[in-house]
Amino acid sequence: MIxxxxxxxxxxxxxxxxxTQHGLLSxxxxxxxxMHEEYGGVVPELASRDHIRRAIPLLQQALADAKLAPQDIDAIAYTQGPGLAGAxxxxxxxxxxxxxxxxxxxxxxxxxxxxxxxxLLAKEPPEFPFIALLVSGGHTQLMRVDGVGQYTLLGETLDDAAGEAFDKSAKLLGLGYPGGPAxxxxxxxxxxxAYKLPRPMLHSKDFNxxxxGLKTAVLTVVKNHEEKVIANICEQDKANIARGFVDAIVDVLTAKCVNALKHTGLKRLVIAGGVGANSQLRASLNEAAAKKRFKVYYPELEFCTDNGAMIAFAGAMRLQINPDAxxxxxxxxVRPRWPLDEIKVV
Known part of the structure; x- marks a missing residue:
């Protein structure tokens, strides 16, 4: 099935x-x-218009790369939500x-x-069940995953997601957009x-x-800087603030993942979403995995950010279980707001 x-x-x-027989074709x-960089963030109307311009040329490219004709497609999966309504x-x-x-x-x-x-698109995919840390732009969630459509929410962010905190703190440091990689x-x-920033909810007894508050702590450091103006903060001090911020987020994410594994007794951890490409987070989780004897899995870097491959794959997995899906x-x-735990078990 294609x-x-x-x-x-x-x-x-x-x-x-x-x-489903030969894997990802293209x-x-x-x-x-x-396009969005000059505005410091995503402009929904511009995003929608650009999707219109790009969709058909990208379809033609994907078909050409796979050496297929449109009629060779057996089913079409699309992102229904969550996200920007117009997009x-x-x-x-x-x-x-x-x-x-x-x-x-x-x-x-x-x-x-x-x-x-x-x-699961990787060369060595994890087996079910596993704990998943989902860290994309607007989401930070810990899930127990027992199979396709079988997701149990263990904890989530109560306010800003990790990706949002990255972008907002980067903006405070004058780093532009997208802020996370910068x-x-x-x-x-x-x-x-240089800076020991707070680790919010590090020692809470849940997985939220x-x-x-961490973003606010970065703002406070910037405002209290002797030069007062971000443009006058030396590059080394910006780097020190950035290091304090990244270390704080990585420490919290790592600790919560380790605690979730201990709580469930599972030994497999999957990292998904754009923040999963962060090198400091990967290094910290790999170190914890070696110490605590669990295995951590990451998507290929090209599949950390939004992409059509993950949607095609998810659709294929659901159709293999239920051809009538x-x-x-x-x-x-469309469903701009759609909690993951509301989707049906296939």
Whole structure:
């Protein structure tokens, strides 16, 4: 079975083809980062319009790379939510229009399920069950995953997600957009002893997170700096603040993951989402895994951010379990807000 995946939840347009017998055949991706950079963040209307421009050329690219014709597609999976409403509508309408034109069934996919299952695209995929740390731009969640569609929420952020804290703190340091990779690179040159920033909820007896206070702590450090103006803070001091911030987030994420594994008795940890590409987080988790004797799995770096491959794969997994999951009903609705634990067990 060959499944076309369509992703358009935010600022990346992704289309991919996945074959249940031969694996990922192709994936084409366009990032809007350069367009949104001058605004310091994603502009929803611009994102939607750009998805319209990119979707069909990316479909043609994915088909050409896989050496397939449109009629070779057996089903179409698309991101139904969560995400930006206008952006989701573009991908949904493209997918359902293609389904109608080609007489192929369509299937709406939860964006976070795509992220959650993306490590299974790796050469050495994890086996179920496992603990998953989902750290994308607007989400920080710990889940127990027993199978496709079998997700138990253990804990989540109570305010800012880790990705949001990265972007907001980077902006405070004048690093621009996207802030996450920029602050992570700068932290490599920082002194870990210069700033000891708070580790919110590090010692709580649950698996929830809170990063709003950490962002506020960065703001306080910046405001209390003797120069008062961020433009006058020397680059070394910026690096020191960045290092203190990154270390704080990494310590909290690592500790919560270790505690979740201990609580459930599981020995497999999966990291999914854009923050999963962070080198400091990976180093910390790998060190903890060696000490605590568990195994940690990451998606390939190209699949950490939003992409069509994870949507095609999630669709294929659901269709293998339930071939009737995709329908030839081409009316559609999107779900900008859609809790992961609400999706149905297949």
């Amino acid at each position: 499944v076309l995946g369509v992703e358009s939840s935010c600022d990346e347009t992704g289309l991919a083809l996945y074959d 994936h084409a991706l366009y990032s809007q980062v350069a 989701l509508l573009v991908g949904s309408s493209v997918a359902c229009s293609l389904g109608l034109a080609l007489d192929k069934p369509v299937l709406g996919i939860h964006h976070l399920e795509g992220h959650l299952l993306s490590p 602050i992570s690179r700068l932290a490599e040159f920082g002194d870990p002893l 997170f809170s990063f709003s 995709a329908q030839r009903d081409y009316s559609f609705n």
